[in-house]
Amino acid sequence: MTAARRGRSVEGRAEVRRELVAAAVDLFTDRGYDETTIDDIATSAGVGRRTFFRYFRSKEDGISPDHEAGLARVAEVFATAHAGEPTMSLVLRAGETVFELYTDDPQLSVRRFALTHRVPALRDRESAGVDHYRRLFTRHLRARLGRADGDLRAAVIGASVVAAHNVALREWLAAGAPAAGVASLIARFRGVAELLPGDPGLTTVADRLEAAVGRLERTATP
Amino acid sequence: MTAARRGRSVEGRAEVRRELVAAAVDLFTDRGYDETTIDDIATSAGVGRRTFFRYFRSKEDGISPDHEAGLARVAEVFATAHAGEPTMSLVLRAGETVFELYTDDPQLSVRRFALTHRVPALRDRESAGVDHYRRLFTRHLRARLGRADGDLRAAVIGASVVAAHNVALREWLAAGAPAAGVASLIARFRGVAELLPGDPGLTTVADRLEAAVGRLERTATP
DNA sequence: ACTTTAACGGCACTGCGTGCCGCAAGACAA
């Protein structure tokens, strides 16, 4: 039995990680978050309690373990962008990259979503995690917005992009995370661009309104 | 000595609360957050450890104890608004109300700000708290935005308002929280209106645009 | 002066998170 549990080089660490996440989601869903101890999760996954903390920093991390990976993806998009790309296009590309973390395993994402929005501790954890994205976006936006009011503009655009990302993701997950809905998920997210002063050349409110009317007229008359 | 510590009806509960907050801020600043136990805080404030948890829900709450009060203020503004007020004006009024929680004791706010942005645990806690405001704003905005894309618009405007609020507050605190700077603090916050659709000065233009959109949508959808 | 109420301190308990150590298993060399 010890030998069976020790055969990690065959299964690999990633497999143990998945088992722990699955056990955590199952137990949190069935018994409730507060009623589930880390001992329960570890035992259910067939490992020791100490091993859980070798894979996750805390109890909440067992639910959203891909957080750093998402941040790294966004940072990668910003780092590898060529200088000529419009800011809004770059920001949208960075945001869309994060969707893959959820579309990789839609069913698991749906279960995590349900848990995250039911358990206050997980909800607050999620808020803090989302804010890490917001800060990352805002920081890169700030570096690209050299003009006056750059701080305010970067903060507003960064917060808006992250908020739109969550709205789109939430709608998709609430609909059961259908594979056919990924396109509309991304389209919904991109809708944020029309609500923001991110388009270069559109500086005044009057210009934005005029452009909005123009867009609507074009989409209305195909 | 016991009698001295028990004289609570004279000092009042609010006084004990302030002593606990002051002790927590002092100790967190001097020794560090992780190096300070609740026993330390309670002893420094002259009360028992158990009493700390009668005033605050958790260790982090000793730093930002006015959170529920701020949420209640915002909700109150939304609840007592008359129907004719433009949405953006209402949202700005609600946001400005929260500033009072910081302008009441500027020096304490500066110290809390420094701690909040140095200690990761407090930073995440702050993010979760800010998100409570964001959700509250978004919910009320959603109720006032009946048209299409209401979810996305409410999310973007709500997130933007909260983000601008934080930018303004942060600048003011970083400048040492001068009493003379409160006016510019509010003015900075109001700057968000010019970056968003819904500027109260352009209500009639927006209304006309909405009407145009409605006509276009009716003519476009068979 | 007596009873009631409310707040406090102390105690004990659960559970998270961490440091430490011994151990078992695979990798590598002789």
Add this chain to the structure above:
DNA sequence: TTGTCTTGCGGCACGCAGTGCCGTTAAAGT
């Protein structure tokens, strides 16, 4: 095969956060 080295795991013990419970005490009410 045999010995050594490295890696990952389990177990143990510890500190501390947070909670339930209870005895006590001071203040309010009668």
